Amino acid sequence: MRDVRPRQQERFEKTVPTDAELVAQTIRGSTTSFEHLVERYQARLLRFLITRCTSRADAEDAMQDAFINAYRYLESYDPRWQFSTWLYRIAIRNAAENAKRQATVAADAAEDAPDVLEECIQDAERENLWLTAKRLLSQDAYTAMWLRYAEDMPVKEVARALGRPQSWTRVALLRARRRLAMALGDDDAAGKESKAYG
Amino acid sequence: MDDLERRLREDAKAIRPEVPPEMAARIASSVRGVRALPPARREFSWPLWLAASLTGAAAATVAIVSLNRGGVEDPAPLPAETVAEAMPDYIRDFERQLPLRAKTADLTAPLEEELKNLRSDLERAKENVEEDLDFTF
Numbered sequence: 001m002r003d004v005r006p007r008q009q010e011r012f013e014k015t016v017p018t019d020a021e022l023v024a025q026t027i028r029g030s031t032t033s034f035e036h037l038v039e040r041y042q043a044r045l046l047r048f049l050i051t052r053c054t055s056r057a058d059a060e061d062a063m064q065d066a067f068i069n070a071y072r073y074l075e076s077y078d079p080r081w082q083f084s085t086w087l088y089r090i091a092i093r094n095a096a097e098n099a100k101r102q103a104t105v106a107a108d109a110a111e112d113a114p115d116v117l118e119e120c121i122q123d124a125e126r127e128n129l130w131l132t133a134k135r136l137l138s139q140d141a142y143t144a145m146w147l148r149y150a151e152d153m154p155v156k157e158v159a160r161a162l163g164r165p166q167s168w169t170r171v172a173l174l175r176a177r178r179r180l181a182m183a184l185g186d187d188d189a190a191g192k193e194s195k196a197y198g
Numbered sequence: 199m200d201d202l203e204r205r206l207r208e209d210a211k212a213i214r215p216e217v218p219p220e221m222a223a224r225i226a227s228s229v230r231g232v233r234a235l236p237p238a239r240r241e242f243s244w245p246l247w248l249a250a251s252l253t254g255a256a257a258a259t260v261a262i263v264s265l266n267r268g269g270v271e272d273p274a275p276l277p278a279e280t281v282a283e284a285m286p287d288y289i290r291d292f293e294r295q296l297p298l299r300a301k302t303a304d305l306t307a308p309l310e311e312e313l314k315n316l317r318s319d320l321e322r323a324k325e326n327v328e329e330d331l332d333f334t335f
Binding site: 050133 | 202203205206207209210212213214215217218221222224225226228229230232330331
């Protein structure tokens with residue numbers, strides 16, 4: 001009996017266009033292809049922006065801005081990068097600019113508002129580690145952790161998305177892990193990692 | 199994958215914000231109103247290139263001419279007295295207090311020792327960092 005599964009899988013892979021193909025089609029003028037990219041990344045990007053923004057509305061606006069800017073500058077996109085890395089880089093920059101703009105306007109209001117990240121956590125039997133991380137880590141270190149462990153990006157891509165050297169990213173990840181491990185009371189992990197820094 | 203990494207991945211999956219159904223349509227309609235920009239390119243301009251080259255050549259010529267204008271002067275004759283004779287008295291007094299005849303090895307030995315210690319510290323720190331990086335990534 002012939003195994004038809006590999007052929008089915010091959011056919012399926014052929015019908016699902018890659019990011020690079022969708023980008024090329026968009027550059028040739030197909031807005032539908034860009035809509036496919038939006039559908040592919042909107043949930044991931046919103047989840048990421050929710051962890052950075054102070055309200056859900058800000059996160060949605062930042063996501064919309066990121067997609068519009070990605071479309072506007074799509075011809076400048078370097079295909080040697082992963083499309084997701086480039087998109088996250090734009091989103092990080094947009095979110096940082098929005099936060100800077102709003103910092104002076106709504107500093108008092110933000111203190112009373114409930115944490116948008118907390119509202120999006122489901123099935124919480126204990127405190128979500130990302131809430132702990134948000135309290136303990138700097139924003140860049142937190143973003144590096146998110147991209148590395150939640151988005152599963154390699155360190156090289158994390159560094160590119162943050163616009164930082166790889167060495168900085170590695171050290172930031174190491175220190176962030178050490179802080180989290182100490183907060184969780186994981187003395188073994190904290191002790192082993194702290195050896196490098198005395 | 200260690201325990202911390204596993205928990206981070208699990209907890210990230212528990213964050214599930216609902217994407218509003220109209221979001222994709224909202225972005226699509228915004229995108230239709232946006233004009234894609236071509237990548238920024240610097241266009242080559244012949245007149246600008248020519249003007250810059252001529253200015254550079256003229257500046258180099260002026261500099262060369264002004265440097266060679268004065269001609270070569272003969273070096274001033276050295277004074278007849280020796281350096282030792284020309285040395286003021288207060289320097290001679292100072293010279294007597296300093297161990298100027300000390301051997302080079304006496305002066306450099308502590309520095310060499312310090313350098314050796316620093317190198318060994320550096321080597322140890324490097325080994326620790328490499329060990330930790332291997333452990334984490």
